Amino acid sequence: MNVQALTVSLMLAHLMTASAAPGTEKYQTIMDSLTAGKVSRIIHTDVLPFSGEDHGEVISRVSSAFPGTPYQANTLIGGPGTPESLVANFNGVDCFTFIDYTEALTRSHDQASFLRNLAAVRYTGGNVSYLSRRHFFSDWSATKPYNARDVTPDISPDYAVADKQLNRKPDGSEYIPGLGIHPRKIHYIPGKAISRQVLDNLKTGDYVGVYSALDGLDVSHVGIVVRHDGKVWFRNASSLAENNKVVDSPFAEYMRAKPGIVVLRAESSAMTGDTQ
Template identity: 50%
Template structure:
């Protein structure tokens, strides 16, 4: 989405779109608004999945089909006072909806499964509700359905763990009114310590995030690690004026622009 040094997200998942609320955990909406472009893209990606690929290979394959997709800020709809809506829109993505779509797609064989898996990926216990939305990247490794494992601490001795109060602003108040403060230990690798040994422990398909060195947030941007024949890249929905779309950024260049990285490995 953007280089962290230039733009900082208040929260990762903000969005717009349409579809009815889902009041019952585990249920799938009887009607979901999906535009024609998105519907065709879903079917095309599902047809590509095939069989016999590892999780990382699927993430690489499917995420690559979004390269060039325009970046869109504020893609989700819902707040403590506005009903949450299920957004499925492949015409534009922000950094976290991009990961939502890719992760859900890796576990789906048809469109109905994709919708159900997207709900499970985006919302705790599969309930379409603002308070159940996984607003923070590390929610993926802490709340049901668990989408990934936090492997940051295993990447090297330089890993640092700090106690964060997610959603609490330093001067008081919260980033997201109505959402409780979440006390969570966040582990990151400082950018200066992301050397060849650390990169060598990463796998294609790992979810990479830029650690937030400010109170109340865990990370400020997310993307996907992909090892290519010419070196590692950070595949992400970039809001930089020079990009404004899903791109492959040189991994080491990106890391140097951040305070550090948090790494989740998809299950």
């Protein structure tokens, strides 16, 4: 479940300082000095020197700056009755803010472009408001500008299709009041069908969601495919007590008992609507 979207965000203004970037005048932008420093360092060491490289490899390299970062839910500011702010906070991440930051960084060339790209990645149409947040993982491939495309059917012929009513609780009410109910077909590969062929077909930098069987949700957790030490790993912001930070988990082992996976792929900044 997208924790950041389904609970009221905690106010973290006392940890951060406001900064204004071009095009952000309609909303507050919040980024502390530690995060600003990390943004600049990652862009200049892991993005700019590798212009033109495969986008998945850039995602892997950028995301490698986050392992060890504490898990922290509810870092975003906004909700029913609370104005939305564009928050960049690398001091603690949940599974969704982790992939938001990673994808935005891969598209950026400086701090200002990072903030613009973060707005484009996190919000439908780049409209910084609570109801425009991409509250569901499948929003990345279903709402414009697209962050990625759904490649789940390309990964395995054994994929399944679920007709979902996203945002609908079992009692008929909404997880996110005012967002409405969104019918959507979700492609997923059942956990029991995650074979060696599936692992071989996953690309470095693929964004993977753990499929949720609940009708109102698409996934319960998200992370990134990375490869090192001759193995496939699931890089994710883990809330498990033994982790409570961004970690690399063995992919096959992690997914063995899960209901399935949804795979999205951001292949290039041009495809995803780069705002540089």
